[in-house]
């Protein structure tokens with residue numbers, strides 16, 4: 001298979017993807033199985049992957065900076081992960097039991113050692129299910145309906161968690177009012193949601209105090225989109241104010257859990273939430289999520305003593321447990337995570353230097369193993385700041401990178417893996433430099 005040649009026209013190179021999109025649109029709205037996978041004029045459809053590389057239907061090769069929106073931190077088809085999946089299947093003789101099995105407690109004990117040694121947890125099939133149940137648990141604990149969430153923060157495709165996820169420039173002019181995140185959201189959801197401004201501790205405190213008697217929880221991405229860092233005292237302040245009012249604080253670390261640092265933002269910033277949501281990497285590339293935290297709250301989910309509902313046909317999927325543990329085994333090997341952080345820095349500092357050399361004003365906000373590029377003069381501190389960025393320039397960059405064999409989901413962050421080697425980084429920086437004249 002061949003590399004997508006630099007400077008060639010994307011449409012000319014991706015005719016099979018175009019034909020596939022035309023066919024898929026007849027059965028799947030937009031030709032995709034999830035809105036996030038769509039981009040204009042049609043998404044590139046893939047056929048094969050290995051390490052940090054993807055090959056599309058036209059046999060073009062790409063270096064993958066999407067990594068299935070984050071989970072594939074070891075790259076595609078890591079031998080240790082594939083072996084764990086095969087071994088699990090062979091030893092069990094089935095894909096699943098529909099009953100408890102030993103990997104569940106083994107993996108739970110391991111994740112709790114990392115995140116909450118005195119706590120408890122439950123597995124889910126996705127990050128969304130993890131946040132749904134964390135919020136339900138908080139409501140069960142506080143016996144109240146209202147929740148607070150931050151503008152611009154994503155917690156999965158649930159009506160109430162989508163509120164004010166991507167308000168437009170026009171909508172934010174109305175202030176911090178709850179904005180529906182999807183057509184079909186009932187008004188009652190908006191009435192029960194308080195919207196908070198990330199990295200504005202005074203306003204956040206004021207809003208939490210104002211609604212303290214009605215709030216069941218505050219949910220936050222402790223690192224916004226996993227690349228916008230919290231101010232030094234922001235998470236500590238948030239912890240204090242929520243503790244003052246006994247309002248459970250939920251850290252959604254579905255993305256940040258093993259990307260911002262091994263052990264997530266709570267490890268990096270030394271702030272312990274009441275509840276934590278995990279996903280993405282903990283399934284090693286198979287569907288898996290988890291919610292964990294204080295035992296007194298998690299015990300509400302004990303079916304022997306309570307009536308809290310959490311169930312799922314596929315939760316605790318044996319192959320996902322095995323793949324997730326194999327992934328953590330690899331990440332915990334001495335030097336592996338540090339090397340990944342170094343690789344990420346090599347890309348971000350390379351991008352920053354090239355932007356400077358070519359006099360292109362842009363910010364490259366980065367944390368851990370995730371970064372983004374925003375065509376703006378100021379490093380963003382929260383969602384509102386990102387609204388000032390020039391999206392048209394970003395779109396030109398994304399198309400140019402795709403044309404040159406660098407796979408980034410247009411407009412989305414870049415994720416790194418341990419499979420990104422020196423050759424891949426060199427090719428990425430070359431493609432980036434070649435793209436800049438069209439943007440400058």
Ligand SMILES: Cc1ncc(COP(=O)(O)O)c(C=O)c1O
Pocket residue numbers: 069125126127128129131154155156157221252253254255256279280289
């Ligand atoms: C922070 C965060 N929370 C929740 C989710 C939802 O996870 P899933 O797509 O596995 O349902 C995502 C997915 O991107 C996420 O980034």
